[in-house]
Structures are given as structure tokens and as C-alpha cells.
Amino acid sequence: MKRGLLRGVPWPPLLCMTAGGGTLLGVAAAVPSSWLGVRLIGVGFALLAAAAAFVFDEPGAAVVDAAPYSLKVRNLVRASVVAAPLAVSALALALMRLSDASTPFGRLCLQAVGLIVVSVAAAATVRRFRATPGELVGSTIALVVVGLSVADPFARWVPLLPLSADDHWGRTSATWSVAIAAGLLVLLRASRDRLDA
Amino acid sequence: MTSVAQRSTVAMSRPRTLGVLARIEARRFARHPLFLAGVALCGFATIYVANDAKSDVLGGDGFFPALFVGVVSMVVAYRLTRSTRRSAEALDAVPTAATTRTGALCLACLVPAAVGMLWLAFMLFAIRRWPPQPWMFGTFGPGDRVSILAGESVLACLGAPLLGVAAGRWFRFPGGAVLLLLGVVGWVTAGFAVAINTSGGLLPTGLRLSTPFTFFLTTGRGSRSLDSWTGSPEWYLLWLVALCGLAAIAALLHGATDTARTRLLRVGALCLAVGLLAYALAVTGGLSRVVTVHPDGTRTTAAAR
Numbered sequence: 001m002k003r004g005l006l007r008g009v010p011w012p013p014l015l016c017m018t019a020g021g022g023t024l025l026g027v028a029a030a031v032p033s034s035w036l037g038v039r040l041i042g043v044g045f046a047l048l049a050a051a052a053a054f055v056f057d058e059p060g061a062a063v064v065d066a067a068p069y070s071l072k073v074r075n076l077v078r079a080s081v082v083a084a085p086l087a088v089s090a091l092a093l094a095l096m097r098l099s100d101a102s103t104p105f106g107r108l109c110l111q112a113v114g115l116i117v118v119s120v121a122a123a124a125t126v127r128r129f130r131a132t133p134g135e136l137v138g139s140t141i142a143l144v145v146v147g148l149s150v151a152d153p154f155a156r157w158v159p160l161l162p163l164s165a166d167d168h169w170g171r172t173s174a175t176w177s178v179a180i181a182a183g184l185l186v187l188l189r190a191s192r193d194r195l196d197a
Numbered sequence: 198m199t200s201v202a203q204r205s206t207v208a209m210s211r212p213r214t215l216g217v218l219a220r221i222e223a224r225r226f227a228r229h230p231l232f233l234a235g236v237a238l239c240g241f242a243t244i245y246v247a248n249d250a251k252s253d254v255l256g257g258d259g260f261f262p263a264l265f266v267g268v269v270s271m272v273v274a275y276r277l278t279r280s281t282r283r284s285a286e287a288l289d290a291v292p293t294a295a296t297t298r299t300g301a302l303c304l305a306c307l308v309p310a311a312v313g314m315l316w317l318a319f320m321l322f323a324i325r326r327w328p329p330q331p332w333m334f335g336t337f338g339p340g341d342r343v344s345i346l347a348g349e350s351v352l353a354c355l356g357a358p359l360l361g362v363a364a365g366r367w368f369r370f371p372g373g374a375v376l377l378l379l380g381v382v383g384w385v386t387a388g389f390a391v392a393i394n395t396s397g398g399l400l401p402t403g404l405r406l407s408t409p410f411t412f413f414l415t416t417g418r419g420s421r422s423l424d425s426w427t428g429s430p431e432w433y434l435l436w437l438v439a440l441c442g443l444a445a446i447a448a449l450l451h452g453a454t455d456t457a458r459t460r461l462l463r464v465g466a467l468c469l470a471v472g473l474l475a476y477a478l479a480v481t482g483g484l485s486r487v488v489t490v491h492p493d494g495t496r497t498t499a500a501a502r
Contacts, residue, residue, distance in 0.1 A: 135373075151242065
């Protein structure tokens with residue numbers, strides 16, 4: 001059953017974006033604490049979050065939605081694919097930590113997980129209305145991440161994407177922890193079958 | 198008589214169809230939630246930074262329309278272009294050429310360009326009304342300032358959505374919007390990253406100015422000085438105009454019939470020639486080395502970094 005449910009995952013964009021994000025983070029690890037390195041982390045995170053948005057794409061939704069599997073089961077199986085961008089981001093950040101000991105590994109991991117969870121939750125919500133939410137959610141998330149990484153208008157209050165070790169991280173970590181919790185709740189809610197809702 | 202009348206009717210109806218379609222597309226563009234959010238963020242960021250006396254007027258500020266309106270509009274234009282894909286079979290049957298529909302989408306890109314123009318007008322007014330200290334313009338004169346600001350706002354807000362339309366017409370794979378967005382951001386970042394580690398030179402300047410957005414003025418080290426970057430802002434502006442033209446032609450070429458295709462290719466070749474000339478002049482003109490300007494007016498030319 002699991003294999004059948006995973007057959008509809010759009011693997012090419014998901015794997016290409018995951019690989020692209022991982023490569024950019026890898027290059028950032030090679031040039032730590034530089035102008036380029038910091039920018040590459042932002043773009044790499046954007047790619048990984050966008051990749052995660054494609055896990056719920058189902059071009060054959062008309063058939064799959066009528067199949068006797070609950071939405072919760074389908075979403076749970078599909079959500080397991082998110083392990084790929086999560087693993088790649090953790091691996092790349094560990095590499096970054098090895099090349100530069102001042103890299104805030106735990107905090108950057110929290111950001112990466114937060115972005116991916118928010119992306120997946122948004123995709124699951126949009127999937128209720130549209131068979132292929134990946135393009136819409138992925139591009140929106142990428143836009144937001146790129147925007148925040150280069151010009152965060154809210155930085156005075158809560159810097160949402162601080163990428164270097166010397167930024168103020170307290171509020172940021174708290175915000176991302178709340179975002180992860182909220183994202184998981186939204187994901188659970190979006191996975192309820194319409195008749196149960 | 199009949200054929201003359203028919204020909205004149207067709208000739209009259211083509212621009213009218215284009216106008217009607219362009220109005221519809223412009224309305225869709227202006228009402229798109231992403232575009233509205235981008236414009237709101239641009240306004241917020243501009244006013245927020247305008248209150249910050251430390252900001253460099255021609256550098257950091259110009260980033261907001263390019264990012265929040267330009268880049269966002271690129272994704273919006275891509276999505277609007279792709280939105281008709283599902284009904285492509287029905288659309289192909291209507292007596293409106295594909296180039297007319299694409300032309301209407303290109304004309305709708307004037308909506309973000311108008312926002313860029315408003316931003317430029319506001320900045321020029323603000324500079325006149327609350328003039329910053331002279332050192333905050335770096336080494337650039339009044340003409341350079343207008344060129345830099347226009348390139349960062351109006352042309353970034355026009356060119357990016359035109360590129361979005363072109364990509365929406367030609368890309369055939371899922372995730373195209375993400376690839377386009379991060380490709381453009383990566384291109385700009387890479388161009389500037391090469392330049393930032395040097396103090397000038399033809400190759401770094403050439404790489405930096407090949408991108409559709411670049412800075413000519415940035416905050417120097419310690420944020421109490423400003424770095425004026427190499428290259429000519431005026432010629433760079435013309436290079437951007439040529440890039441806009443090339444993006445529009447690339448979009449229009451999709452689905453163009455033989456005659457239209459030939460005409461578009463000719464215009465494209467002319468556009469490319471003008472663009473390359475402007476690019477060469479932009480790289481070789483202007484400052485040849487990065488010049489740092491301090492608050493007391495002293496200038497230092499950067500040695501090799």
C-alpha cells in the first residue's frame with residue numbers, strides 16, 4: 001500500500017530541489033562565515049523548504065481521493081518523504097559545523113526544520129482544495145525565505161532568519177519552536193477526512 | 198470592397214483585442230494576493246528604513262522594490278501565464294493568436310512597473326525634500342543617482358515579471374517557478390559575490406553587471422563609510438532595458454507564426470546588439486576601482502582585497 005501511495009509523489013522536482021539545496025549548503029560549508037556563505041544558506045533553505053512542498057502533489061487526485069484509504073494514512077505516508085530534505089539539511093549543517101566550529105548548528109537546524117514543517121503544513125492545507133499544491137506553496141515559501149534572508153523587515157523585533165552566530169537568537173528560536181508546533185497542528189488538522197471534520 | 202473592409206476590420210480588431218486582454222490580465226495581476234503582499238511589504242520596508250538615518254540611499258533602499266515587487270511579480274507573472282495551461286485546448290480554438298495573449302500578459306507587467314515608478318517618484322521627492330548628506334551618495338552625481346534608482350526600481354519591477362511570462366510560456370516541468378526564482382537570486386548573488394572579494398577589474402565588474410540587479414553603492418566596513426562600485430550606471434540602465442526587451446521577445450516567440458517569428462527574431466537580434474554594446478560600455482565606463490567615501494568627504498580608492 002505504501003509503495004502505491006508513494007508512486008504519485010513528483011520525485012523529479014522533489015529530488016532535484018533537495019539535491020540543489022544540499023549542494024548549496026555544501027558550498028556554504030566550504031566558504032564559512034563569508035558574504036556568499038551566508039547568502040547560500042538562505043537560498044539552500046529556500047530550496048529545501050520548496051522541495052518539501054511537493055510531497056502532497058497528486059496529479060491523479062480524482063482516482064486517489066476515491067480510493068478506500070483515509071486522508072490521514074495517505075498524508076502520513078506522503079509526509080514520510082519529508083525525511084529526504086530533513087536529512088540533507090541536517091547532513092549539510094553538520095558538514096558546516098565541522099568546517100567552522102562557530103556555526104550555530106542547533107539553531108540553524110531548528111530553522112531548517114521549522115521551514116520544512118511550515119511548508120509541509122501549508123501544502124497539506126492547500127491539497128484539500130487543489131490536487132497539486134507544490135508549485136504554489138513551494139514558490140511562495142521560497143519567495144518568503146529568500147526575502148527574509150536578504151531583507152527582513154521585521155528584524156528589529158524578531159530576526160526570523162539570522163544565519164550567523166553573532167545574531168540575537170533567543171526570540172528567533174522561540175518563534176521557530178512555536179512555528180513547528182503550529183505547523184504540526186495544522187498538518188494534523190489538514191489530514192482529517194472531510195466527513196470527520 | 199469586401200476584402201478591403203475585412204482587412205480593415207481585422208487591423209482594427211487586433212489592437213482592440215490586445216487592449217481588452219491586457220486590461221483583464223492587468224486586473225488579475227493587480228488583484229493577485231502575492232503581488233498585493235509584496236507591494237505592502239515594499240511600502241512598509243521603505244518607510245521603516247527611511248526613518249533609519251544610517252541607511253545608504255542608493256544601495257539598501259533600492260533593494261525593496263526589486264525584491265518585494267520585482268521578484269514577487271516574477272512569480273505572479275509565471276503563475277498567471279501558467280494558469281491558462283489547463284484550458285489550452287479551448288484557448289487554441291478561439292480566434293485570438295497566441296502572441297496576442299502573450300502580448301497582453303507582457304502589457305500587464307506594466308502594473309508592477311507602475312509601482313516601481315511610484316517608488317522612484319517617492320524616493321526622488323524624499324531626496325529633494327529631506328536631502329541626505331552629500332557623502333551618502335558616494336561618488337555618484339545626480340544623473341547617476343536617477344539611473345541607479347530607476348534600474349533598481351522601475352526596470353527591476355518590469356524585467357522580472359517579463360521573465361516570469363517568458364518562463365511560464367516555455368517551461369514544461371513542475372517546480373519551474375521555484376527554479377526561476379532561485380536561479381535569478383543565485384545569479385545576482387553569485388555576480389555580486391565575485392565582485393565583493395575584489396576591488397575592481399574588468400572580469401569581476403563584467404560578472405557583476407551581467408546580472409539583472411546589482412548594487413552601485415553599499416555600506417562599507419564598519420558602516421560609517423560607503424563603497425561606490427565600478428561600472429557606469431547609465432549604460433547599465435540601457436543593458437537592463439535590452440534585457441527587458443529580450444525577455445518580452447522570448448515570451449512572444451512561443452507560439453508565434455512564421456511571419457511574426459521572423460519579425461520577432463529580427464527585433465531580438467537588434468535588442469541583443471544594443472544590449473551587448475550597452476553592457477560593454479557599462480563594464481568599461483564609470484569607476485574602474487571601488488571608491489570608499491567617508492562622512493568627512495574623504496575618498497579612498499580600494500587596493501586589491
